[in-house]
Amino acid sequence: MSSRETVQLVATRELRERSREKSFLISTTVNIVIIVAVIILAAILGGGETTYKVAGDPALIQAAARAASGTDIHVEEVPVTTDLRAALEDGSIDAAVQNGRIIAKDNPPDDLVALLQAGNNRNVKAPAPLQITTIEPVDKDADAKSGYTFFMVLILYGQLLTYGYWVAAGVVEEKASRVVEVVLSAIRPAQLLAGKVIGLGLLGLGNLLLIVAVGLGAAGATGALTIDGTVLGAAVLALAWFVVGYAFYACAFAVAGALVSRQEDLQSTMTPLTLTILVSFFLSFAVRDNPDGLLANILAFIPMTAPLTVPPRIATGDVPAWEIVASLAVTIGAAVALIPLAARIYSGGILRTGSALKLREAWRAARA
Amino acid sequence: MLELRDLARRYGDVVALDGISFTVGAGQMYGFVGPNGAGKTTTMRIILGVLAPDRGEVLFDDRPVGFEERVRFGYMPEERGLYPKMRVRDQLIYMARLHGIDGSAAGRAADRWIETLGLTERAGDRVEALSLGNQQRVQLAAALVHDPELLVLDEPFSGLDPVGVDVLSGVLAEYAATGVPVVFSSHQLELVERLCDSVAIIKDGRLVASGPVEELRDRGTDERHVRVAIQGVEGDAWLAAVPGARVKDRGVRGTLIALEDASPEAVLDAARAAGTVTYFSLERPTLTDLFREAVAA
Numbered sequence: 001m002s003s004r005e006t007v008q009l010v011a012t013r014e015l016r017e018r019s020r021e022k023s024f025l026i027s028t029t030v031n032i033v034i035i036v037a038v039i040i041l042a043a044i045l046g047g048g049e050t051t052y053k054v055a056g057d058p059a060l061i062q063a064a065a066r067a068a069s070g071t072d073i074h075v076e077e078v079p080v081t082t083d084l085r086a087a088l089e090d091g092s093i094d095a096a097v098q099n100g101r102i103i104a105k106d107n108p109p110d111d112l113v114a115l116l117q118a119g120n121n122r123n124v125k126a127p128a129p130l131q132i133t134t135i136e137p138v139d140k141d142a143d144a145k146s147g148y149t150f151f152m153v154l155i156l157y158g159q160l161l162t163y164g165y166w167v168a169a170g171v172v173e174e175k176a177s178r179v180v181e182v183v184l185s186a187i188r189p190a191q192l193l194a195g196k197v198i199g200l201g202l203l204g205l206g207n208l209l210l211i212v213a214v215g216l217g218a219a220g221a222t223g224a225l226t227i228d229g230t231v232l233g234a235a236v237l238a239l240a241w242f243v244v245g246y247a248f249y250a251c252a253f254a255v256a257g258a259l260v261s262r263q264e265d266l267q268s269t270m271t272p273l274t275l276t277i278l279v280s281f282f283l284s285f286a287v288r289d290n291p292d293g294l295l296a297n298i299l300a301f302i303p304m305t306a307p308l309t310v311p312p313r314i315a316t317g318d319v320p321a322w323e324i325v326a327s328l329a330v331t332i333g334a335a336v337a338l339i340p341l342a343a344r345i346y347s348g349g350i351l352r353t354g355s356a357l358k359l360r361e362a363w364r365a366a367r368a
Numbered sequence: 369m370l371e372l373r374d375l376a377r378r379y380g381d382v383v384a385l386d387g388i389s390f391t392v393g394a395g396q397m398y399g400f401v402g403p404n405g406a407g408k409t410t411t412m413r414i415i416l417g418v419l420a421p422d423r424g425e426v427l428f429d430d431r432p433v434g435f436e437e438r439v440r441f442g443y444m445p446e447e448r449g450l451y452p453k454m455r456v457r458d459q460l461i462y463m464a465r466l467h468g469i470d471g472s473a474a475g476r477a478a479d480r481w482i483e484t485l486g487l488t489e490r491a492g493d494r495v496e497a498l499s500l501g502n503q504q505r506v507q508l509a510a511a512l513v514h515d516p517e518l519l520v521l522d523e524p525f526s527g528l529d530p531v532g533v534d535v536l537s538g539v540l541a542e543y544a545a546t547g548v549p550v551v552f553s554s555h556q557l558e559l560v561e562r563l564c565d566s567v568a569i570i571k572d573g574r575l576v577a578s579g580p581v582e583e584l585r586d587r588g589t590d591e592r593h594v595r596v597a598i599q600g601v602e603g604d605a606w607l608a609a610v611p612g613a614r615v616k617d618r619g620v621r622g623t624l625i626a627l628e629d630a631s632p633e634a635v636l637d638a639a640r641a642a643g644t645v646t647y648f649s650l651e652r653p654t655l656t657d658l659f660r661e662a663v664a665a
Contacts, residue, residue, distance in 0.1 A: 001468045013454075021453070177452055178446070178448050179448065181449065182445060182463065185417060187466055
């Protein structure tokens with residue numbers, strides 16, 4: 001049997017056995033139900049109670065506030081001492097009204113614009129409609145996209161953790177049941193590792209594809225998001241980033257599994273990895289707030305953080321193509337470099353039973 | 369024919385094996401016994417190439433064993449050795465395919481062993497749902513499903529009831545009879561004595577005795593024993609007449625007497641003088657006796 005066939009055989013088993021597990025079917029169903037429910041609920045409930053902070057012409061703002069009375073929208077006047085532009089940029093006000101113009105950061109909310117126009121109509125005898133000026137280019141889907149990127153990061157985070165954990169747990173299951181001894185009397189450790197990682201990775205990718213398709217379908221159907229080339233492109237890139245991020249983390253999770261003999265001990269060796277993913281997850285929020293910042297640019301070139309911090313920037317269109325390519329290359333390069341190291345530590349640890357091994361011990365044990 | 373030459377292996381500072389050599393011929397059942405931690409599992413793992421020796425080599429049919437040869441070996445590790453959540457038939461097919469058997473042939477081999485081992489009703493069940501005895505049968509099937517040219521089994525009989533032992537030992541003996549060397553370890557020495565042509569006794573990583581069971585028993589220990597039962601005679605006052613003989617043990621079949629200087633004939637004469645002798649035999653040491661002596665030394 002060729003090495004490729006062996007890897008394929010192992011991968012097929014992983015894919016088949018895992019997808020037949022009840023827990024997998026249940027969690028997939030639950031995920032999809034939650035995504036559809038959130039998108040539909042968001043469409044039904046709309047904005048809910050909203051308070052807009054507006055600076056500028058006091059008479060106009062008060063008129064708008066009166067027009068809003070009786071609705072669940074409130075308009076609040078905020079005195080701005082510093083320059084308006086900075087206040088709009090940092091989000092401390094939603095809009096400013098001045099000299100017959102509404103100034104906003106990007107696309108001002110429609111209901112606010114309507115209220116301000118109404119206020120303007122009451123205050124002025126022969127009203128000229130207020131002009132809208134924005135300080136950043138208008139993206140009418142910006143809010144939806146922001147929500148969409150939040151989901152995207154959340155799902156990528158969940159997938160990396162879940163499938164990484166499955167790799168580690170699968171390795172421990174083989175060790176604990178000693179079936180690994182039988183398997184390794186027929187095939188090589190690197191083939192087993194590769195088959196396991198590829199099989200579960202394909203399952204994760206298929207699962208993600210389903211989630212993305214359902215999510216985009218629901219968002220498109222409810223009108224929450226206009227499905228265009230940019231959105232689809234971003235979705236495809238998110239899938240690509242899952243593959244790359246998973247390749248990087250899965251090898252590390254396999255090592256974490258190979259170091260212990262019992263599921264109870266797995267938590268201890270997996271913690272550094274789950275923490276790294278968790279930190280990347282939180283960093284991705286900082287990046288969302290400031291997608292062009294220095295932090296965002298640095299994190300794109302760290303293999304551990306790139307898989308969770310680059311995709312949301314791609315979705316909002318805040319990252320140049322060269323940077324996407326370069327950061328993909330860095331992460332792929334790191335994964336490729338990690339694979340032989342992981343394979344060696346894995347083969348050193350996979351047959352050692354008893355208490356948890358140290359990385360160095362497993363490395364040395366694999367000398368033969 | 370399997371041949372081990374001077375195998376040695378350390379784990380850090382612990383010497384697990386220190387020069388193990390023995391040969392298992394075609395069609396031979398070979399028992400591998402020794403106390404816990406003596407190095408049995410390590411030896412088996414080295415035979416299967418799951419572990420590399422520090423020194424020594426493994427030969428099969430006079431050629432050093434490499435990866436290609438090992439794919440044709442069958443191995444059953446101690447307890448479990450199966451994917452707990454996988455279904456019996458799927459598992460056997462997978463094991464066969466890992467050993468290079470193609471899809472449809474793997475299915476036929478799995479079905480054949482499922483039937484031979486009486487697992488037909490369980491073929492679609494997950495392994496973890498089976499009783500220990502049935503799990504052991506599946507394990508054996510997994511070791512046999514690719515028609516191995518050598519069979520190595522680590523404690524195949526532990527935890528089995530007598531019926532399970534009979535089924536397993538029957539299958540092993542049949543398989544060995546096709547000309548395949550079979551090596552297995554066990555703590556059930558009566559069973560080893562019954563099933564095996566030859567044994568190796570290992571202690572602290574060294575062989576303390578090896579060879580055909582009968583030869584080892586004949587060579588025996590330093591002491592010779594006879595067992596005597598005399599009708600209606602309780603106690604052993606009659607033995608006082610024989611110098612150089614002492615009572616070693618009292619069993620249901622009779623009194624076991626260790627001969628130091630006395631001859632068996634002298635004991636028999638004294639017994640006949642005491643009453644009607646219903647049982648008299650020269651007792652050869654059992655494998656258990658040999659094991660105890662070897663391990664105590």
